[in-house]
Amino acid sequence: MRRALWLSALLAATACKRVDSAEVGKKILHFGVRSEVASLDPVHASDEASSIAQGLVYEPLLQYDYEARPLVLRPLLLAAMPEVSEDLRTYTFTLRDDAKFSDHEAFADGVGRTVTSTDVVYAFKRMADAKNAPKGWWIFADRIVGFDDYKEAQNAAPKFDYDAPVEGLEIHDARRFSIHLTHPYPQLLYILAMAYTAVVPREVVEHAGEAFPRLAIGSGPFQLNRWAPGVELDFTRRPSRHEQVALDGVRLHIFPQEQPMWLKWRVRDLDVIIVPFDYQPALFDRDKGLREAFVEDGVSMFQYDKLDFVFRGFNMEDPVVGGFEKGKLVRKALAAAYDVEEIGRAFYDGAITAYAGPIPPGLAGHDDALREPYRGPNLALAKKLLAEAGYPGGRGLPPIELNFYRGGSSPEQAEMIRRQWSKIGVDVDVKLFSFPELSRRIRDKKAQVFSLAWGSDYPDAENNLAMFYGPNAAPGSNHFNYRRDAYDRLYERARVMPPSDERTRLYTEMRDLVIEDAPFMGAFARQRYYAQNRRVSRFVPNETWWTWLKYVDVEPRAR
């Protein structure tokens, strides 16, 4: 009996203990993420959790200024911004001389060495090696002289030769190298700030083999101390480095469910979370201001407008909703019967910005004041367009098939759209899929109407406009299978132009063509709210890049 009592007391004491004694007096940032980190290999950097983790350990050549808005690129592994040739086809880079990799047994004496030009080129070549299953070859495809041929030849060869030269990747010495482009590619600098191009040490990659995605030996400010899959990743600051960092460490906590993340933040086990939609009413009043109790508690929040393109897309090859004649009228009728603001209020707590066209707010080519002439809810217009299409009152129109993701609030959103469209006599057949299933249907051009979201990879509308370029049709990123010669010609002109008024003019022309043809409806960008407790300072998040967590500061943990 006495033993049982002791055991219960011990259990209760340990259960209530929240702060790890090893953390007392240290500046450890506890950050909650919503999914497992899939890989720490930069060539796999595409999901948010993996990108956050990689951003702590690995560094690309460039990064964005932490506080400047709009975003401005700054050197990270470079000593200065690159020199660009007059024809915009050659970029020459000089690396800083004090960037070193973390220590690892694969290095001579186990001590991390200086980052060199060879490492940069090696990291780029890893993107060409199919065995690495890289997710980001698109950033280099058809851009760098000889790189596509190199990729094809090496993947066909019995062994991928990383020492074989690529004409467009020229190494001058340990610190200087040039990239020669096949045609001007003004987005190159954005690409060089992406995690895909982060620099990795070849000897460590080869030493680790298949285990490399679970390892983290980079030149970044932190090193991986512990990775408990499904639970957390613990990073500690490296002893010496080329940048001063205030934090002693970062711990990423993984939460497949929202409630435990919210509760852990409420008890201050977590310093920062992205506030789940369901918990926004608990945190905010009607005007999106923090509720008094949280203000008194020293909580602050940061509103972040995502570079986001959430849409309901139409398959332009579908016999009913596709094409440029009857189908176009049907698409516009459906758009006119659709109420995006109602969706925003019901499912996003109003935290969305609806906009016209495919260019999200914050990018050149976007116009806050612009509205599609068929923007809903406008039932009179919807009925008129439907009648013009030959389906008065919806008669004769087969049920429209809505292909939605079966998770989150998507099924309920589909039901709301069904109700909205029923007002003009349109029947809806809702089909729900897992995300991989939905992707396959879109890729196979079997999804008549579908819901997707596209996050811009870099702050340039070219990234969104590429989604309507004919040669990118499914299985490419043009999920709509939109093909219009005039659009393609404009895109081909604009994509090689550096930022300028003329390029913005072309972007707006393309935007207007897409609005006229309506291959999608109801575009909106989601707002995200970061909530941080009173320990946190210098918090200016941005989701276009993830090497910024090092600039956050927190008060040391008290017992």
Place this chain on the structure above:
Amino acid sequence: MTRFVARRLLEGVPIILGVTLITFFLFYVFGGDPVLEFLGKHATPDEIAALEREYGLDRPLYIQYLAYLREILTLDFGRSFTTREPVSQVLLRGVGPSLSLTVPALFATTILSVSIGLVAARFRGRAIDRGLMVLAVVGMSVSFLVYIVVGQYLLAFEWPLFQIHGYRPGLVERWPYLALPILILVVVGMGYDSRFYRSAIAEEVDKEHITTAYAKGLGAGRVLFVHVLKNAMVPIVTRVMISVPFLVTGSLLLESFFGIPGLGGTLLEALDRADFPIIKAYTVLVSVLFVLTNVLTDVFYAWVDPRIRLS
């Protein structure tokens, strides 16, 4: 007995093959596109083709199925599509946390439920029996998710008696994190189990040899624990053995809410990402466990009840 076990195991082979065949084709028809899921929104036809080649997804279906059978025979399920880790490593990593959650919960649930069943059967028809069974029905009627959400909110947040979320790998350090999910599993399990055990035990209580035992002057405790319980062991063993495969495979919801890195969470993640090697291996694991526990259950029957002969 050896012949019996060998025969039952052999009989299990077609069951396992059937399950693998159904899983394989269900995944092929409804499972989505793991390649597209992995490569993401910028996937090009060349990249898709290259990765399909690497994963063997470009081969005819029957060849892919034969390769699956070879994987079962060699116990080598390759690598996860998502993390590129060996599948065996991913699954082995999840077994420990899942067992840490489910084994103590099963023990506690069984002991408590059998005890409640004994008390209810002993006082059958009286207020204590009715009260316990009402509680059991109420317990069964509440959704598992409600227990989790409310339990986590009240017992870990409002009254911080337990950890909200997390896990430590050390044998001692993990318990503060497991205490609340185990408690929830026990409470949820007790509703159904205590009703089931009460019925099984009540049936025994009515038998003549029990009346004889009382007539011989044996105490109620001895009658219940020695004579009744021993004869009610067959349904108890059946109920416990049914739970055994789920001990290893974990609890999807609990693991997900409490951050326990067990096999339930692993499966959930694999389904979400169309990680077929993990799903295939998990399916085989579950089928094999079901076949093994069925055989073991039969052996246990013979052990606890000498009237049963294995043949």
